[in-house]
Amino acid sequence: MPESDHTDDTLARRGLMFILSSPSGAGKTTISRMLLDADEEIRLSVSVTTRPPRPGEVEGTHYYFVSEAEFDRLVEEDDFYEWAHVFGYRYGTPKGRIRSALKGGQDFLFDIDWQGTQQLYQKDQQDVVRVFILPPSIAELRRRLESRATDSAQVIDARMERARSEISHWDAYDYVVINDDMAGCFAKVREILDAERMKRQRQTGLIPFVRQLMN
Ligand SMILES: Nc1ncnc2c1ncn2[C@@H]1O[C@H](COP(=O)(O)OP(=O)(O)OP(=O)(O)O)[C@@H](O)[C@H]1O
Numbered sequence: 001m002p003e004s005d006h007t008d009d010t011l012a013r014r015g016l017m018f019i020l021s022s023p024s025g026a027g028k029t030t031i032s033r034m035l036l037d038a039d040e041e042i043r044l045s046v047s048v049t050t051r052p053p054r055p056g057e058v059e060g061t062h063y064y065f066v067s068e069a070e071f072d073r074l075v076e077e078d079d080f081y082e083w084a085h086v087f088g089y090r091y092g093t094p095k096g097r098i099r100s101a102l103k104g105g106q107d108f109l110f111d112i113d114w115q116g117t118q119q120l121y122q123k124d125q126q127d128v129v130r131v132f133i134l135p136p137s138i139a140e141l142r143r144r145l146e147s148r149a150t151d152s153a154q155v156i157d158a159r160m161e162r163a164r165s166e167i168s169h170w171d172a173y174d175y176v177v178i179n180d181d182m183a184g185c186f187a188k189v190r191e192i193l194d195a196e197r198m199k200r201q202r203q204t205g206l207i208p209f210v211r212q213l214m215n
C-alpha cells in the first residue's frame with residue numbers, strides 16, 4: 001500500500017511487539033487467548049520450549065515442543081530473539097519472520113517472562129509495549145494455579161515460590177493491570193493495545209496524510 005493510502009481511520013503504521021507477562025497463574029494466557037480471539041490484527045508469537053506439553057496443548061499453536069538438543073541447536077544457530085530458563089525448562093522466542101512482518105504493520109503478542117521482556121526491549125525499544133498482569137492477591141494466585149489443575153502440588157509450590165521474585169519486576173513494565181475480574185482486565189489490556197496503535201511515532205502514514213490535508 002502506498003504510504004499515503006488509507007481507508008477511513010486506518011493509516012499505515014509499524015507493528016507492535018505487545019508483551020504480556022505475569023507471575024505464573026495470574027492469567028496472562030487467558031487474557032492472551034481472549035485478545036487473539038477478539039482482534040484479528042494481532043498474531044501470537046509461538047515460543048519454543050523444552051517443557052513437555054500439558055493436556056490440550058497443541059504443537060505449533062501453544063508452543064513448539066523440542067528436546068534439549070534441538071534447543072541447543074537453535075541457540076547455536078542464533079535462531080532466537082531471546083530465550084530464558086523458567087521453572088527448570090528453557091523457553092525462547094524464534095525470530096521467524098517477525099522483523100519483516102513488523103515493518104509491514106503486523107502486531108505480535110508475546111506471552112513471555114520478565115527476562116525475555118528485558119531482552120526484547122533492549123533489542124527493539126521502538127516497537128515493544130510491556131504489560132504486566134498482577135493477581136488480586138497471593139492467595140488467589142494459588143487458588144488459580146490449583147484450579148487450573150495442570151501442575152502437581154510440587155510444581156505449584158515452585159511457581160508460588162517464584163511469584164514474589166517475578167512480581168518484584170513490576171516496575172520494568174510500561175503498564176500494570178490487576179486481573180481481578182477477567183472481563184475488566186481484558187478490556188483494559190485492549191484499551192492499551194488500541195492506544196499504543198494510535199501513537200504518533202508508529203503511524204508511518206501520518207506524515208503524507210497530514211501533508212495532503214495541509215495542501
Ligand atoms: N480473573 C480471573 N478470575 C478467576 N480465574 C481466572 C482469572 N483469570 C484467569 N483465571 C484462571 O486462572 C488459571 C490460570 O490462568 P492462566 O493459565 O491464564 O495463567 P498464566 O499467567 O498464563 O500462567 P502460566 O504462566 O503458568 O502459563 C486458569 O485456570 C484461568 O482460567
Ligand SMILES: Nc1nc2c(ncn2[C@@H]2O[C@H](COP(=O)(O)O)[C@@H](O)[C@H]2O)c(=O)[nH]1
Binds near residue numbers: 047093112113114
Ligand atoms: N523468556 C521467555 N519466557 C517465556 C517464553 N514462552 C513462555 N514464557 C514464560 O514461561 C513461563 C512458564 O510458561 P508455562 O507455559 O510453562 O506456564 C511463563 O511466565 C511464560 O510467560 C519465551 O519464549 N521466552
